[in-house]
Amino acid sequence: MTTENLYKIGTRGSLLAITQCTQTKNELEEKSGKGFELIPIVTQGDQITDKPLWQLDGKDFFTKELDTALLTDNVDLVVHSYKDLGSERPEGIKLQAITKRKFAHDILLIEKSKIEKIKEMKTFTVGTSSPRRTQNINQFLKEYLPGAQDDLELKVENLRGNVNTRIEKLKTEKYDAIILALAGIERLASKDDSRKTLAKLLDGLTFMVMPQKYFTSAASQGALAIECNEDASKELQNALLTIHDEQTALEMKREREAFASYGGGCHLAVGIHVKKVFDYYVHFHNGKHNNELINKIIFEGFDYAPYKGKSIYFVFKENDFLINKERINTPVRNENVFVTSSLCFHNVNKNASSIWASGNRTMKKLISRGLWVNGSAEGFGHQEILNFKNSKAIELMLQQSSWKVLSHNTASSVLGEVIPSYDHQMNNDIDKKFEKQMLESDIIYWSSKIQYNLYTQKYPELKNKIHAVGLGKTHTSFKEAKIPFIPCLDMTQLQESIAE
Numbered sequence: 001m002t003t004e005n006l007y008k009i010g011t012r013g014s015l016l017a018i019t020q021c022t023q024t025k026n027e028l029e030e031k032s033g034k035g036f037e038l039i040p041i042v043t044q045g046d047q048i049t050d051k052p053l054w055q056l057d058g059k060d061f062f063t064k065e066l067d068t069a070l071l072t073d074n075v076d077l078v079v080h081s082y083k084d085l086g087s088e089r090p091e092g093i094k095l096q097a098i099t100k101r102k103f104a105h106d107i108l109l110i111e112k113s114k115i116e117k118i119k120e121m122k123t124f125t126v127g128t129s130s131p132r133r134t135q136n137i138n139q140f141l142k143e144y145l146p147g148a149q150d151d152l153e154l155k156v157e158n159l160r161g162n163v164n165t166r167i168e169k170l171k172t173e174k175y176d177a178i179i180l181a182l183a184g185i186e187r188l189a190s191k192d193d194s195r196k197t198l199a200k201l202l203d204g205l206t207f208m209v210m211p212q213k214y215f216t217s218a219a220s221q222g223a224l225a226i227e228c229n230e231d232a233s234k235e236l237q238n239a240l241l242t243i244h245d246e247q248t249a250l251e252m253k254r255e256r257e258a259f260a261s262y263g264g265g266c267h268l269a270v271g272i273h274v275k276k277v278f279d280y281y282v283h284f285h286n287g288k289h290n291n292e293l294i295n296k297i298i299f300e301g302f303d304y305a306p307y308k309g310k311s312i313y314f315v316f317k318e319n320d321f322l323i324n325k326e327r328i329n330t331p332v333r334n335e336n337v338f339v340t341s342s343l344c345f346h347n348v349n350k351n352a353s354s355i356w357a358s359g360n361r362t363m364k365k366l367i368s369r370g371l372w373v374n375g376s377a378e379g380f381g382h383q384e385i386l387n388f389k390n391s392k393a394i395e396l397m398l399q400q401s402s403w404k405v406l407s408h409n410t411a412s413s414v415l416g417e418v419i420p421s422y423d424h425q426m427n428n429d430i431d432k433k434f435e436k437q438m439l440e441s442d443i444i445y446w447s448s449k450i451q452y453n454l455y456t457q458k459y460p461e462l463k464n465k466i467h468a469v470g471l472g473k474t475h476t477s478f479k480e481a482k483i484p485f486i487p488c489l490d491m492t493q494l495q496e497s498i499a500e
Contacts, residue, residue: 006035006036006037007034007035007036007037007076007077007236007239008036008037008039008074008075008076008077009021009024009025009036009037009038009039009075009076009077009078009079010039010041010066010069010070010074010075010077010078010079011038011039011040011041011066011078011079012040012041012042012043012066013040013041013042014162015162015163015164015188015194016162016163016184016187016188017040017079017081018038018040019187019188019191019194020079020081020187020224021038021079022038022191023187023190023191024079024099024224024226024243025037025038027099027243028239028240028242028243031242031243032238032239032240032242034235034236034239039069039074039075041065041066041069041075042065043063043064043065043066063080063084063085063086066078066080067089067090067093070093070227070228070229071090071092071093071229073229076228076229076232076236077096077226077227077228077232077236077240078226078227078228079224079225079226080224080225080226080227081220081221081223081224081225082098082220082221082223082224082225082252083218083219083220083221083223085220085225086264087256087259087260087264089227092229092230092231093227093228093229093230094227094228094229094230094232095225095226095227096226096227096228096232096237096240096241096244097225097226097240097241097243097244098223098224098225098226098244098245098248098249098252099223099224099226099243099244099245099248100223100245100247100248101183101222101223101245101248101251102183102186102222102387102391103182103183103186103222103387103391104182104183104212104217104221104222104223104273104275105181105182105209105210105212105215105217105222106133106179106180106181106182106209106210106215106217106221107179107180107181107182107185107207107208107209107210107393108126108177108178108179108207108208108210109167109170109177109178109179109180109202109205109206109207110170110176110177110205110206110207110208111170111171111204111205111206112204112205112206113204114176114177115146115206115372116147118145118146118147118148118152119146119147119148119149121148121149121152121176122151122152122153123152123153123154123155124141124142124145124148124152124153124154124155124176124177125155125156125157125174125175125176125177126141126154126155126156126157126175126176126177126178126179127156127157127158127159127166127169127170127173127175127177127178127179128156128158128159128178128179129158129159129160130179130218131266131267131268131269132216132218132268132269132270132271132287133156133179133215134156134269135269135287135288136210136214136215136216136271136286136287137154137156137179138154138156139214139293140214140215141154141215142154143364143367144208144363144364144367144373145367146367146368146369146370146371146372146373147370157174157175159175159178163180163184163185163188164188164197164198164201166178166180167180167198167201167202167205168201170205171201171204179210179215181217181218181221181222182209182222182391182393183221183222185198185393186391186392186393188393189391189392189393189395189396190392195392195396198393198396199396202393202396202397205397206354206372206374206397207374207394207397208372208373208374208375209374209375209376209388209394211360211363211375211376211378212271212273212275212284212378213284213286213297213360213378214286214360215271215286216270216271216272216273216284216285216286216287217271217272217273218271218272219255219256219258219259219271219272219273220252220255220256220259221273223248223252226240226243226244228240247276250276250281251274251275251276251281254274254281254283254300255272255273255274258272258274258283258285259272262289262294263289268287268289269287269288269289270285270286270287270288270289270294271284271285271286271287272284272285275380277380277471278471278475278487279301280299280300280301280302280471280487281299281300281301282297282298282299282300282471282489283296283297283298283299283300284296284297285297285298297489297492297493297496299487299488299489299493299497302486302487304486304497304498307442307443307466307486307497307498308498308499308500309498309499309500310442310443310466310498311440311441311442311443312441312442312443312444312445312468312494312495312498313437313438313441313443313444313445314445314447314491315438315444315445315446315447315451315455316445316447316491317341317342317343319434319437319438320451321427321430321431321434321435321438322426322427322430322454322455322458323424323425323426323427323451323454324424324425324426324427325343325408325422325423325424325425326422326423326425327343327346327421327422328409328420328421328422328423329346329347330347330419330420330421331346331347331349332347332348332349332352332404332406332419333349333351333352334349334351334352334353334399334400334402335352335353335400335402335403335404336352336353336354336355336356336389336398336400336401336402336403336404337349337352337353337354337355337356337403337404337405337406338356338357338358338377338382338385338403338404338405338406338413338415339355339356339357339358339362339366339406340358340362340405340406340407340411341358341362341406341407341421341422342362342365343408343421343422344406344407344421344422345365345366345369346421347406347419347421348366348371348406350370350371353398353399353400353402354374354394354398354399355371355372355373355374356373356374356375356376356377356385356388357373357375357376357377358376358377358379358472359376359377359378359379359490360376360378360379360490362376363375363376374394375388377472378489379470379471379472379489379490380471380472381470381471381472381473381475381476382405382413382414382415382472382473383414385415386414386415389403389415402416403415403416403417404416404417404418404419405417405418405419406418406419406421407419407420407421408420408421408422408423408424408448408450409422409423409424410424410450424450424454426454426458438459438462439459439461439462441465442465442466443465443466443467443468443486443498444462444465444466444467444468445467445468445469445488445491445494446467446468446469446474446478447470447474448473448474449473449474449477449478449481452467452478452483466486467483467484467485467486468485468486468487468488468494469485469486469487469488470487470488470489470490471487471488471489475487
């Protein structure tokens with residue numbers, strides 16, 4: 001790395017901004033061989049912390065001062081949280097790089113001791129200043145609080161300030177829980193000095209990674225945008241491209257286009273998240289716009305038109321008439337546990353270090369049993385939970401590092417050891433009603449490759465049906481076996497996609 005002619009990086013002065021900018025600086029120096037230095041700049045958004053931004057006049061509260069410094073050549077580049085950037089940027093400024101996004105999710109933080117008290121609460125107060133989060137809290141949060149009574153009142157109170165200040169307020173003020181962006185906590189946890197401070201703040205807390213399907217994150221949340229002047233030297237522009245991530249850029253493009261279609265602005269109560277999975281883009285839009293509830297899942301990359309109006313049979317627990325699942329009792333103790341199916345519930349210990357679900361249905365069923373569930377794979381498979389396992393922020397809040405997977409007796413997982421919780425056995429007493437429905441259906445939805453193998457052994461004609469699978473391990477196994485299939489996020493999305 002050269003130390004001559006250091007490029008100046010403009011950044012906000014908060015701990016999070018300095019931390020993420022330092023990480024960007026280090027990555028740039030490592031990959032480009034050039035030298036960089038940080039120039040902290042105070043923005044209007046950092047100075048006003050007693051009101052939600054959507055209540056203030058004006059716009060670009062976190063970017064105007066950085067824009068001025070860039071356009072007057074006081075800095076050579078600036079680093080923004082991409083969600084802070086408006087759709088209209090000043091003339092002369094160029095977006096040169098978008099960094100790889102690890103996490104877009106929101107995360108709810110709560111004191112561990114408070115969870116048992118939820119069943120007795122009359123009100124549950126959540127700290128946030130976001131209209132989007134407020135809308136989703138009021139609409140969905142009660143379903144995710146174990147023991148919550150029907151008459152529990154959800155209240156939202158304004159919460160501003162940097163990440164550290166917000167977490168401190170959870171412990172010292174009137175909030176029962178607060179909601180933050182996981183990406184911000186993750187960046188603080190990834191740097192040694194800020195990690196130590198964060199560890200003290202998070203002591204005694206637990207968390208829930210909010211499912212994107214219902215608590216959809218802000219457009220562009222979790223990514224950093226690197227800007228420079230349009231006439232910046234080729235040397236600088238090429239250096240910035242060394243940390244550009246094209247997949248994240250393509251996700252951001254879709255999120256920001258959708259954000260603009262709803263009118264944009266910090267007052268917008270709509271979350272937008274796009275995730276590339278295999279060869280597809282899954283879009284979540286959720287919130288409220290013009291007094292209309294928004295709840296959309298868009299599956300980009302597959303044409304469902306040829307399957308419109310076709311009938312589906314779901315080989316999924318209640319309709320799985322051919323295979324008996326015999327319980328295997330192997331209770332886990334204090335580990336972190338990934339629960340792949342409701343067939344594994346008997347082995348779940350409420351004192352687990354953390355509990356994770358394969359999808360939102362399984363997550364809600366666990367919560368209905370009085371369990372605090374830390375997150376969901378949302379149908380994206382074991383790799384999604386592995387990403388959370390590797391989170392530095394989540395690691396700080398777990399009691400221990402051991403992970404177990406509750407699944408069937410022949411399963412394997414990238415997460416670690418599988419605890420056998422059930423076995424597949426053929427059922428001799430076949431339900432003829434279900435058999436008839438299946439054989440007359442156009443499309444068969446399989447929740448595992450094992451199901452497909454066992455059913456097609458008994459009913460070879462099923463091989464000629466249209467097959468549908470989710471985006472986890474079943475997708476991979478069908479693709480490896482070269483069995484044609486319809487991909488989908490879940491059963492509901494498939495039904496809606498082929499409805500006439």
